[in-house]
Each structure stands twice: as C-alpha cells, then as structure tokens.
Amino acid sequence: MMMRKLTVSLLSIGVIMTSMHVIAANEPIQPIKPVKPENAELVELGKMLFFDPRLSKSGFISCNSCHNLSMGGTDNIKTSIGHKWQQGPINAPTVLNSSMNLAQFWDGRAKDLKEQAGGPIANPGEMASTHDIAVKVIDSMSKYQAQFKKAFGSDGVDIDRVTTAIAAFEETLVTPGSRFDKWLEGDKNALSKEEQDGYNVFKSSGCTKCHNGPAVGGNSFEKMGVYKPYETKSTAEGRKGVTGKEEDRLHFKVPTLRNVELTYPYFHDGGAATLEEAVDTMAKIQLNKEFSKEEIANVVAFLKTLTGKQPDFKLPILPPSNNSTPRPEPFDK
C-alpha cells in the first residue's frame, strides 16, 4: 500500500515536472533561477562596499542610497539625488536582476556590472569621489584589507577589485519565486483569472517583443516613441551618446519588468508615476494601441505578479575609519 502510494506520488511529480518544463519553454518569459555564488567572501565584501557611503566624497551616499535594497533596488524618485543634492539626469534603474541586462545604464555605456560600478563613484554629479581616493579610504582599514585577502586570495586593494566585489554582490541580487514564475513552473492556481488575462493581453499586444526572457526585458535597445513621440523634458539622448549615430537617439535599454511594482516611477525620466500610466503610454507610443481600462487593469495585475523574493541578508556592519583614513568632504570649506 505504501509502495503503491509512493509510486503514484513519484508519477505525479514526473507529470508536474514535465508540464512545468513544457509551459516555460513555450512562453516568451522564463522563470528566474536562484544564484549560488562561487565566492561567498567576495560577495560579502561587495555587500560591505555597496553599503559604504565612504565611497562618496561626502561620506553620505552609498550605492544603496539610489539602489535601495529595501525598496526594489531603486530610490523611487524620478531622477536621483547626487552630491550636494544635484538632480540626476535619469531615473535610477533597479539593481535587482541587473546581471541579466545585455549592458548597464539606460544607454548601455557599461558592458557589465563591474564596469558600471566604477561610474557613479567618480561621477561628479553622483558620488563625486575619485577612484584613487575611494581606494585609499578602503585600503586604510585593516578589516577591509583582510576581507580583500579572503575574497581574492592575496593582499591588495585597487579599483578593479573594488568594482569586481560590488559586481559579485550585485550578481546575487536575483529575485526568483514570483507568483508568475510559480505559474510558469506549472502551478495553475498561482495567478488569478484577471492576472492571466493581463498576461494574454501583454503577449498578444506585442509587449513581449521587447519584454521577454527571464528578466522580462534587458535584452535589447529600443526607441522610446516608435509610433508617437514620447513627451519629456529630459535631455537624455540614449544610445546616441554611446554610438554617436543619429538613428540611435532616444534608443534606450529595455528595462526589466521584474519587481516592477517596486521600481516606480517608470521610464528613463521617471515620467510615469503609476503602472497604469506606464502601460497606457507604452501601448500608445510603442504599439500604436489604445488599451481599454480593463485591459490596463489586467496588465497591471499581471505585472504585479512579477515581484519575486527580495534581498534577504543581514545589514552589513562596516569597519570604522581610523586616523589614516581620508575624511569625507560633505560641504565647502
């Protein structure tokens, strides 16, 4: 009797697993897989650096200030606040699942997370430090020195190692386990009818042409405003700034829609405050479609099922500066 039950159970599991596989394979969106970091010490170091505001000139702004891991890896404001409260030119993209992007920044000017991580530290409008000072700050602390040794297997702190560690931490920031992924994996009850209807609209209207793959985006650069121009005060040129080609003006990296409920406001200028507004605008200018209120509500309901498991770790405790640590300069002297 027990043997028979076991056999039946195993058979059922087999059926579920086969159907799981089939469903995901036929869909334009694939589930996110959990990441198992190879080098836990490197990830721990990267986490410390990600939270350390001493990488900024003021000593006040860390990576986590604008990519706040309590808030979907964003700052939830239109454009970020930089050194001395400078207004940033563009909306801070989420750091969650950012390892899946084909390139980093809205214009893709950094080829990977490591290259990206060095940007804001030395950008006068963001953290406003220099790589040289940032390295001197970190290298002044014996606890950091020891963690670099554990992470890299040898002594030494330099900007290459700093950004390698931050990138290694960021690569762990994937968000599996969303309700949509459970549905993809065969749990038909994971989505409501409204949410499934929304997904069907999302697919049949052409949203998945750009928003596809495990990250539901991040795979291509596309023009913002295909059928109608996008109205904005932002002067961001997009991909043109990288390639120099006029045809790349207003081409931006398609953002991931994973955790999109958490990453408001939307678009490169943060111009859409709500998901409803974002969906409506996208339909109009990218697809030349007018969604009904119900369609918008259903697509939004679907999008909210893309929220996955959020970062789950202890607040890092940072080593204190000492008498040889360069001091922050938050204000003019």
Added chain:
Amino acid sequence: MMMRKLTVSLLSIGVIMTSMHVIAANEPIQPIKPVKPENAELVELGKMLFFDPRLSKSGFISCNSCHNLSMGGTDNIKTSIGHKWQQGPINAPTVLNSSMNLAQFWDGRAKDLKEQAGGPIANPGEMASTHDIAVKVIDSMSKYQAQFKKAFGSDGVDIDRVTTAIAAFEETLVTPGSRFDKWLEGDKNALSKEEQDGYNVFKSSGCTKCHNGPAVGGNSFEKMGVYKPYETKSTAEGRKGVTGKEEDRLHFKVPTLRNVELTYPYFHDGGAATLEEAVDTMAKIQLNKEFSKEEIANVVAFLKTLTGKQPDFKLPILPPSNNSTPRPEPFDK
C-alpha cells in the same frame, strides 16, 4: 570521580559569578545588559520606519541616513546633511544605547526617544516633511496598516504610534558584550595592560565624574569648557536654548562613550576628528590636565574596548507605495 569534577566545576562557576558581581559594583562603569523586547511586532514596525526614507519630503533621507546602523548609529561627518543638502547645526549623536540617556538631543530638549523621533521628520533642515504627510504616506500602504494592527492590537496609524514604534526599535539598539564589559564581569584577560592603564587614567583623572554608568555618559548636562573655553565656530547654545537660562549656555548632554571608536568625529560640533584629539582636548578644558602622549594612547586604547555587539538583523524590506501614496518632492518643481 565525575561527581567530584562536577562539584568542582560548579564551585568555580560560583567563584567567577561572585567576583563578577563584586568587580562591576565597585566600578563607576557598569556592563550593558541585553534587552529583550516585550513586543516584537512593534520593534519590527519601528525598524521598517527607521529605514523608510518616505518619512522625509525628498523620499531620500531616513532615520538610518544620519544614524547609520552600519556605522555605529552615526553618519561619521561633522554635522549632518539635511533636506536639499542643508548643513546641520550639530553632530548627529549615536542612536546606539540612546535609551539610556537622561534626555534626547545634545540639549536634552526631548524627554525620551519617542519625543525625539518626531523631531527630524518635521524639521525643515532635516527630513523636512510634516507629521501629517508622513502619516498619510505610511497609512496609504496596507502592509504598514497590517503591521500597525499587529503591533498595537488595533487599526490606526498616527504620529504617536509612528514615533512609539521607532522608539521601541531604538530601545533594542543596545550593545552588550564589549571587551570592557567582559573585563568588568570578571574576565581579567579581556583587557591588555595598556588598556587597563588607560582605564586607570580615565578614572583617576576625573573622566568618570561625567562619563559613568552603563552608557559611560548620558547621565547629566555639563558645560563644554570648564577650565578653558572650547574653541568652535558652532553657534549651538546647548541647554540654554531649552531653559532660557544664561548659566546653561554651552551646557550639553554628556555623550555616551560606548562604541566611541565608531562614532567619530567627536563633540557637539564634530570638531575633534580623532580620539587622541578628543581625549587631549577634554583633559585640557574639562579637567585642566595635560595628558602625556602615553596617557592619551592608553586612554584611547581603553576607549576602544567599549565597542560592543553591533546591530544584528536583516535589512528590512519596505512595502511599495501605491497610487494613493503621497509622492516625495526631492526637487523644486
């Protein structure tokens, strides 16, 4: 044989415990006791609020911005950065062990942590929101509403409950387990000779007249500059601003020295960058003493033994704003 061993062991424990008791009782400093929160849901709510930058007008500044729990509960800059990068008038005191203070703020104008917590939220130079807007923001989110219900046993979000929760979280931020406390509790090997010498200088010179009790401070208001005036550009008046009495000018709450290695720079104006400088200045202006280099080094070595167990919890994940949440206003329109 085993019985005898056990008896001997129990006797040894008895001896250790008795000596522990005696040592702490004879000293001007007592060990910090761990805190067991009565209401875990209230503490959890307070933690979320402490990390939520939406309590500020900009959506960028949280309690944790200036009382950074990764960095000793301070911002480690001379005076804090407020809304629109305004320069604060005074050094941010550590939130660690702040429940032991006789009152809050350098001038003691808040009688307790609950009263303190409401201050920065509505201070135009700090978080620059209003209690009304802050409550509307928090009350707009069903996850917060549910957490308030769990914490207080009934529905409702108001500023009284917001500050009660933040204070309840802050009351958990005590730091037992320092090497000095281990020494107080009878572990004679917990301090080096240099550190014990430093403690003896600290006691015999009169530092413990003000820096005493479990928090090594926080028990009284004292004049900054007893024997010689303290030179500063700060216009902070101290206790006079609260009492209106001229004799209270430059009287400040004695800061805790717990975790003082982490809470640089020192004094109400952040004027002392290093512990050596702070100890030297205190000796001169408060005690009319000139410490030798060795005495300063030993006192500093002792002070570094006051670093206790730092906050140990998971980064809180905050509920997302929704279409009815008032939006932050980081920049002029």
